[in-house]
Amino acid sequence: MLTTTSAQQCPYIAADVEGTDAEARARRAQGNGGEPTLAFDRNTPYVDYAGIDTLLRLQNPRTDEPAETTFIIATQVMELLFVLVQERWEAARDALEADDVPGALAWLRRSAAAQDVLNDSWRLLGDMTPTQFNRFRDSFGEASGFQSYGYRKLEFVLGNKSAAMIRPHKGMSGVADELRELLERPSLYDAALRLLHRRGLPVPGEAVERDWTLEYEPDGRVESVWAAVYADDRPGNDLFLLAEALVDVAERVTRWRHLHLMAVKRTMGGKPGSGGSNGLTWLARNVEKDVFPELWSLRGIL
Structure with a gap:
């Protein structure tokens, strides 16, 4: 000092x-x-x-195609925003584990604002044509957004867990360790369910203490618990406010996935992805997968 x-x-x-x-x-x-x-x-x-x-030294296009610079900048902007969103989701998760619902709500509101900017960043690529993309696509070889460990961290914090998804990063020891730590911790949704359990709601024990490395499986009993929360939609019910804040997050995640799908569809159609996937089909499966599933399925029974 x-x-x-x-x-x-x-x-x-x-x-x-x-x-x-x-x-x-x-x-x-x-x-x-x-x-x-x-x-x-x-x-x-x-x-x-x-x-x-x-x-400003990090933009290094490999071709003379101007659209490549746009592509690189859009990718870098998204990666920076992944860091910000992760920070806010983890803070919300930790607040829930500490029974601090107001704190969690504040962090979820901040994360939604960051997610809006993240989703808007797709507009940078919104007018890229297939011919523009084709002029620089070969330059990045096997590089693919699938390999983004920043995005993978977000999926793990949400609860979309898979140990296999760490394998692309095994040569990056620090990154692999960070992903493994997130894999082994309760997700944001796990923390919410654990909070409901501590509040005396009948959340099944399998959702309160389980193998956190496994992907969360929807449970009709959890849907009933959330339905009970929605039965009291007074502004003073912090659990109802939490449920809607989680839906705000989930909706934005699905919107981001859909924007990704549409950007790929517009620039390359149904061609195979550079990272080895089948492109649109793989992305479409992600779009159809609900984030925090019971918060969506309960809407059909209320």
Whole structure:
């Protein structure tokens, strides 16, 4: 920790320390006459803080096709947003495990906002034609969004678990470890069901303590529990608010999957995927798979 004495001994450090407080900012604004600072001896603080130089060096198209740059940027934007969404889903999960429903609701609202931006990022690719895509497709070889460990982490946090999905990343030890940790932990939906159980609702024991590495299987008894929650839709029922917040998340996930499907359909049709899948058929199966299944099936019985 920087002491007052060490700051006095180094005027440059002292200036940096002073420059971090509100009074220093006010003095700077007054000294500038309300205008922004224009003189810097090196990189601007903005560039250093956000790593802008590094960020802008990460676009390295392999062809002369302009659409390839768009494709790379859209992919990178999505990967950054995966990190943000994961952070918020995990925070919501941890809040539920701590019986903090208001905290979980706040994190789920924030995650929905990030998901909206994530879904809108598909618009960057919305007008890409098959001919444009074909001019650079061969340049990325076997690269495929299926290999995104950021997206795989999201699926694991949601509860779409599969140990086999770690295999593409086994050569990346740190990544494989992170995925394995998420595989072995309760998902966001598991945490919600465990909360309902602690509140005294008849959630079956198999949903409260089970092998978390296995994908969640829908249960009619869980559907009945959620139906009981929906029977009390007063604004003060935090469990009802939780259910609807989870539906908000799930709907956005399904929308993202559908937008992915349509982007692929528009640019390459029914051709095989670059990562070895059958392309549209594989993506369509994901679209049809409900996230938090009983929250959707109960709508047919209410």
